Amino acid sequence: MKYIYDHDMHIHSRLSPCSGDENQTPRRILDYALANGLTTVAVTDHFWDPSVGECSNWYKPLNIEHLSKSLPLPQDDKVRFLFGCETDMDMKGNIGLAKDNFDVFDFVIVSTTHFHMEGFTVPAGMTKEERKERYVRRFHQLLNSDIPFHKTGIAHLTCNLIDRSSQKAHIETVDMVSDNEFYEIFCGVARSGLGVELNIYVNWYNGDELSRVLRPYRIAKECGCKFYLGSDSHHNTNLLNAPQKLTSTLDAFPLEEKDKFIVK
Numbered sequence: 001m002k003y004i005y006d007h008d009m010h011i012h013s014r015l016s017p018c019s020g021d022e023n024q025t026p027r028r029i030l031d032y033a034l035a036n037g038l039t040t041v042a043v044t045d046h047f048w049d050p051s052v053g054e055c056s057n058w059y060k061p062l063n064i065e066h067l068s069k070s071l072p073l074p075q076d077d078k079v080r081f082l083f084g085c086e087t088d089m090d091m092k093g094n095i096g097l098a099k100d101n102f103d104v105f106d107f108v109i110v111s112t113t114h115f116h117m118e119g120f121t122v123p124a125g126m127t128k129e130e131r132k133e134r135y136v137r138r139f140h141q142l143l144n145s146d147i148p149f150h151k152t153g154i155a156h157l158t159c160n161l162i163d164r165s166s167q168k169a170h171i172e173t174v175d176m177v178s179d180n181e182f183y184e185i186f187c188g189v190a191r192s193g194l195g196v197e198l199n200i201y202v203n204w205y206n207g208d209e210l211s212r213v214l215r216p217y218r219i220a221k222e223c224g225c226k227f228y229l230g231s232d233s234h235h236n237t238n239l240l241n242a243p244q245k246l247t248s249t250l251d252a253f254p255l256e257e258k259d260k261f262i263v264k
């Protein structure tokens with residue numbers, strides 16, 4: 001059975017500084033789910049848990065108290081509305097959510113690819129080779145973390161934040177990773193039970209670029225990984241475009257229902 005677009009597990013609300021959009025409310029997110037027949041959505045605002053250790057000034061206000069302003073989430077019988085967060089990994093490989101505090105959230109996504117936060121997530125001034133090494137290393141650091149993988153996903157693993165020196169530079173970093181290195185990562189991901197996020201702007205890429213961007217996902221599928229869709233919407237306009245964004249990803253990378261990551 002063909003994979004159905006019936007969920008969106010990566011959505012920001014007004015509480016994320018990169019949204020700051022007063023109209024991007026939990027109610028608006030629920031309405032997006034209802035309008036598109038989605039049965040599961042998650043609000044995943046940016047988050048860093050101070051009990052884990054030092055963070056950048058940007059993350060400092062983004063604690064549990066701040067994210068809890070979304071609670072209680074509006075409810076509807078047709079939709080499972082998950083309270084989630086998008087946390088990060090610092091330069092040393094610490095995940096920004098203490099194991100004990102995973103209970104606060106229904107679902108957690110960890111970004112290993114926020115390379116734009118130089119000095120916090122990655123060192124400044126990396127060479128292309130160093131960038132590639134960090135890209136690979138951070139997946140292994142996630143896999144080596146003691147966290148509940150069954151309720152955790154890996155956010156936007158091929159996004160343009162990996163290298164913003166040009167709009168397409170991130171593809172070159174992905175190209176530098178060998179098939180074997182990706183097999184090693186994703187066979188570990190499949191064993192761990194972590195979800196793999198599909199969050200690809202298919203329309204940004206020409207055919208060759210898209211095929212290069214999809215290579216890690218193809219390998220992840222071969223390894224038996226499970227996938228969830230995440231639009232990473234920050235604004236109401238993103239929510240309007242999310243159905244097209246997510247269904248075009250499924251057209252480019254066909255999956256079966258059995259490949260779906262489901263939070264228990």
Ligand SMILES: [Zn+2]
Binds near residue numbers: 155
């Ligand atoms: Zn992100």
Ligand SMILES: [Zn+2]
Binds near residue numbers: 010012086232
């Ligand atoms: Zn995000």
